[in-house]
Amino acid sequence: MVVCGEDGLAHRLAAELRGVYGERVTLVVPPNERTARPPVVGRARAASAALFDRVVNAAVGSVGRGGGGAPTPGVGGAADPRRDGDLVWEATEPTEAVLAEAGVERATALALVYDDDETNIRAALIARRLNPGLRLVLRLYNRRLGQHIEELLDQVATLADRDGAGADASTTVLSDADTAAPALAATAVAGTSKVVQTEGLLLRAVERPPAVSGPAVPAGLCTLALLSAPGTDPASDGPAGNGSDGNGEQEPRLLPDDEEVRRAGGRAAIVLEQVSSAGGPESAAPARGVGGVPLASLFSRRLRWSLAGSVGCVIALAVALWLVTGTHPLRAFYLTLLDLFAIDDPAIGQSLGRQILQLLSGLVGLLLLPVLLAAVLEALGTFRTASALRRPPRGLGGHVVLLGLGKIGTRVLTRLRELGVPVVCVESDPEARGLAVARRLRVPVVLGDVTQEGVLESAKIHRAHALLAVTSSDTTNLEAALYARTVRPDLRVVLRLYDDDFATAVYRTLRAAYPLALTRSRSVTHLAAPAFAGAMLGRQVMGAIAVERRVLLFAAVDVAGHPQLEGRTVREAFRAGSWRVLALEGRTDTAPGHVLTRGDRVVVAATRRGLAELR
Numbered sequence: 001m002v003v004c005g006e007d008g009l010a011h012r013l014a015a016e017l018r019g020v021y022g023e024r025v026t027l028v029v030p031p032n033e034r035t036a037r038p039p040v041v042g043r044a045r046a047a048s049a050a051l052f053d054r055v056v057n058a059a060v061g062s063v064g065r066g067g068g069g070a071p072t073p074g075v076g077g078a079a080d081p082r083r084d085g086d087l088v089w090e091a092t093e094p095t096e097a098v099l100a101e102a103g104v105e106r107a108t109a110l111a112l113v114y115d116d117d118e119t120n121i122r123a124a125l126i127a128r129r130l131n132p133g134l135r136l137v138l139r140l141y142n143r144r145l146g147q148h149i150e151e152l153l154d155q156v157a158t159l160a161d162r163d164g165a166g167a168d169a170s171t172t173v174l175s176d177a178d179t180a181a182p183a184l185a186a187t188a189v190a191g192t193s194k195v196v197q198t199e200g201l202l203l204r205a206v207e208r209p210p211a212v213s214g215p216a217v218p219a220g221l222c223t224l225a226l227l228s229a230p231g232t233d234p235a236s237d238g239p240a241g242n243g244s245d246g247n248g249e250q251e252p253r254l255l256p257d258d259e260e261v262r263r264a265g266g267r268a269a270i271v272l273e274q275v276s277s278a279g280g281p282e283s284a285a286p287a288r289g290v291g292g293v294p295l296a297s298l299f300s301r302r303l304r305w306s307l308a309g310s311v312g313c314v315i316a317l318a319v320a321l322w323l324v325t326g327t328h329p330l331r332a333f334y335l336t337l338l339d340l341f342a343i344d345d346p347a348i349g350q351s352l353g354r355q356i357l358q359l360l361s362g363l364v365g366l367l368l369l370p371v372l373l374a375a376v377l378e379a380l381g382t383f384r385t386a387s388a389l390r391r392p393p394r395g396l397g398g399h400v401v402l403l404g405l406g407k408i409g410t411r412v413l414t415r416l417r418e419l420g421v422p423v424v425c426v427e428s429d430p431e432a433r434g435l436a437v438a439r440r441l442r443v444p445v446v447l448g449d450v451t452q453e454g455v456l457e458s459a460k461i462h463r464a465h466a467l468l469a470v471t472s473s474d475t476t477n478l479e480a481a482l483y484a485r486t487v488r489p490d491l492r493v494v495l496r497l498y499d500d501d502f503a504t505a506v507y508r509t510l511r512a513a514y515p516l517a518l519t520r521s522r523s524v525t526h527l528a529a530p531a532f533a534g535a536m537l538g539r540q541v542m543g544a545i546a547v548e549r550r551v552l553l554f555a556a557v558d559v560a561g562h563p564q565l566e567g568r569t570v571r572e573a574f575r576a577g578s579w580r581v582l583a584l585e586g587r588t589d590t591a592p593g594h595v596l597t598r599g600d601r602v603v604v605a606a607t608r609r610g611l612a613e614l615r
Contacts, residue, residue, distance in 0.1 A: 001536055002102050005113035008141070009176055010497060012529040013111060013536075021537060021612045026102050031090045065538050093197045094123035099130060109135035109536040113176075117142055121149055124171075128153050132160030134273055136171045137535045140529050141407055146173035151226040156386060172535040176528035181411035183527050183546040187520050188400050188420050188468040188494045210266045211221050222580060223261045224605055226253040227268040252548045254607050257576035264403040270547060272605075273580065306371045313364045314340060324353035340365040389435065392424050397463035399424050404471035404478055408496065408524055412470055419513045424459045426450050450480045456487070466492035474498050478506060485514055492518045498525075527551060530608050536609070545579025553580065553611055556585060559600040562614060578610030 001023050003014045005030035009031060017023040091098040092113065104110055112120040112127075120138045127134055134155060135171040140146040205224055228251060254453050261269070281604045314336060322332035339361030346358070370587060399422035402413055409425070410433060416423050425438050425445045438445050448455040450471075463466065467484045469477035474497050481493045493510070497503035501519035530551050545552050559565045565573050570581045571592040584594070585601045596602065604615065 002026045002028065002099075002104055002107045002110045002113065003113065004099075004102075005139075006030050007115060008018045008525045009113045009126070009528060010111075012525040013532050014530045016533040016608070019534065021533065026087045026089065026107075027400075028089045028091055028098060028102050030092055055371075058128070059359065063396060074524045087474075093119060094126075096126050096130070099123065099127055099340070104134065105131050107131065107134060109137065109538075111137040111532055111536055112137040113532065115139075117145070121145075122441075124149070126158050128171075132157055133169045135169060135536060135538055137532055138171070139176060139532070140173050141175055141177060142177065142179070143173075146175070149173060152175065169536065174532055174535060175411075176524055176532075177407045177411040179410060179531045180522070180524040180527040181415045183410050184408070184468065184470060184494065184496065184522055185415040185419065185421075186383050187522060187546065188466040188492065189416070189419065196399045205270050205272055207268055207270050210268050211242060223256055223269050224254070224272055224545075224552060224580075225270040226256050226260065226264045226268065227548075228252050228548060229267050238480060241329045252550055253577070254547060254552055255575075255577055255605060255610070256578050257574075260576070270545075280427060303375055305529050307375065310364065310368045310371055317361050317364065321354070324357065325351065336361050340368070379492070389439060389445040389447070390442060392446065392458065392460050396444075396460050398422065398424070398461075398465045399460065401426065401456070401461055401464045401484075402476065403427075403467070403469040404496075405429075405432045405438060406470075407447075407472045408474060410434035410437050412468065413441070413443065419442065426459050426466070427456060429483070451476060451483075456480065456484055461491070462487050464488070464491065464541060466494065468494045470496040474502065481510070481519075485510070486518070488515045489514055491518070491520060494523045495519075499523075522551060524610050533608075534611055551608065553606050553608065553609060554582075554603065556601055556603050557614060559596045559602060560598040564614060565596050566598060568596055570596065575610065577607065578613060579604045579606035 001017055003010050003017070003025060004027075005011075005013070006029060010027060014025045018025050062550075072197060087101050089098065096119045099110075110124075110127050112123050114120050114123075117140050120140060124136055124138055127136060138146070138149065140149070150171045153171040154169075157171070160169075207227070221567045253264075256264070316540075318329070318333040318336040321327060321336055322329050325332070329333070336357075339358045399414060401417070402423050402425045403411065404408060405425055405427045409427075412421060413425060413434060414437065423443050425434070425443055427435065427445060428449045431448055435445065444459075446455060446458045450456070451455060461484050467481060469480050471477055477497065481495055484491055484493065495503070495506065495508060503523060507519055507521045510517075527546055530553055534553055534555055545554075557565070564575070565581070569592065573596060574580045581596070581602050581604055583603045585603060604611075604614075
């Protein structure tokens with residue numbers, strides 16, 4: 001398998017393919033990656049560590065700056081230097097010569113994970129021509145464009161497969177931002193569901209406290225994971241699938257069986273809350289405040305009370321005129337309006353009560369004029385600034401302060417608004433891509449450097465529910481978290497940190513310093529790489545949810561060719577700690593006794609190793 005990229009996702013993906021799935025990997029990176037320190041992409045797995053040892057050694061003998069290259073003799077053997085498949089090729093961009101030298105013509109799958117959409121698309125078109133049967137995985141931020149590119153490349157592969165060989169030349173377009181955003185948003189908001197959605201299927205997972213887990217879990221809900229026992233460090237990374245890290249501390253247990261759930265006293269659980277049909281990828285709950293300008297935002301609270309008082313006075317005067325003169329109620333209201341607007345109809349020669357009411361009506365009319373003028377001016381000003389960024393309103397509380405409106409921050413903001421969570425954004429770049437989304441969703445934004453004094457205070461951090469720092473700078477995220485903790489020691493903090501080792505150290509230190517506060521660190525590459533790896537293996541990975549520092553994958557798998565699934569019932573196909581069948585595509589109910597046949601396509605929740613075993 002070939003992985004082409006320029007950042008930590010490429011390294012993490014290469015380690016995932018080699019260490020978890022045992023695949024041979026060729027990594028194509030820019031030339032400066034050889035001298036720079038590779039990002040730390042995981043905890044000590046012997047296989048992934050060996051991969052980086054081999055690829056760094058291989059890089060010493062590889063060339064190809066700006067074009068193609070070939071390993072020198074002695075790296076992997078003179079006869080076939082790609083014998084082990086674990087090589088690093090250096091190239092400034094994935095040109096046709098580079099892809100050919102990297103072995104794309106003989107590869108099973110190619111992942112293009114550059115940060116630039118155009119680079120990935122151009123390389124995908126070249127790769128599809130070099131190898132029509134190649135399995136392609138693209139990293140694209142533009143989702144609509146990604147759908148069109150996926151259809152185009154699949155059509156090319158279908159036309160090229162004229163002999164009906166049936167090669168798995170699929171094309172999968174993924175976004176690391178879309179994969180990581182649900183987990184980041186769910187971590188920041190206690191009690192919200194973790195959602196994985198694709199095509200017509202909606203999977204909803206929710207965390208339940210210890211009192212509801214175990215035997216008390218409602219019927220029909222399956223337990224996806226048991227969380228760490230209270231007092232256990234969820235940042236530790238022991239062997240996957242074990243219930244202890246060797247020191248007696250319980251770790252999160254993914255996909256436990258019923259007996260484990262019954263014996264899991266005192267441990268919270270993540271359970272499947274709903275598997276139902278959805279109206280498509282955009283059928284999630286709509287964000288509030290998206291359409292139109294609400295009436296309440298046109299006029300201030302004080303002005304609305306003034307208008308209401310004036311209307312009440314007019315009604316009272318009309319009723320008084322009706323009672324004093326005996327005039328028909330509609331005529332009394334009409335005469336009151338004439339008096340109110342000083343239209344010449346003096347009550348000369350009429351009763352004293354009528355004359356007094358006319359004078360009072362004229363006085364109320366004089367008082368009403370400045371109120372009407374203020375309403376017109378305020379409404380015009382509101383419409384004029386409707387496209388401008390909103391400021392955090394007074395008295396706002398219980399919201400999430402979101403730092404950074406880049407690719408990840410924009411997706412997280414959209415997810416939070418779909419969940420109905422109030423958000424205040426902080427962004428230093430006035431040209432950030434997420435500002436347009438914040439303006440459309442009418443989300444308050446504070447423009448300023450979060451490291452400067454007073455910026456977080458403007459975002460009402462002292463009354464916030466959580467701080468979600470997802471800027472591209474680790475030091476900025478850490479500084480903001482530390483400053484926010486000085487303002488609110490019990491504030492829930494979620495950090496996006498690039499380096500896993502650094503994230504673990506920060507988590508443990510903050511937990512020790514603030515034992516009563518919740519701190520979580522998340523790496524986007526850590527959350528996204530399993531989905532990209534699963535897609536390279538030919539499975540439609542629908543999404544992933546974070547279970548503390550582990551990842552649970554959701555994938556659609558064809559039953560045909562899988563002896564672990566074919567001919568078995570849904571209950572028999574379950575393997576604790578590896579995978580669980582959640583539903584059949586196209587059906588909203590899946591009975592445990594249903595027998596899986598060759599034509600079925602099932603949705604499974606699986607660990608990374610479990611998904612590899614399904615091969």
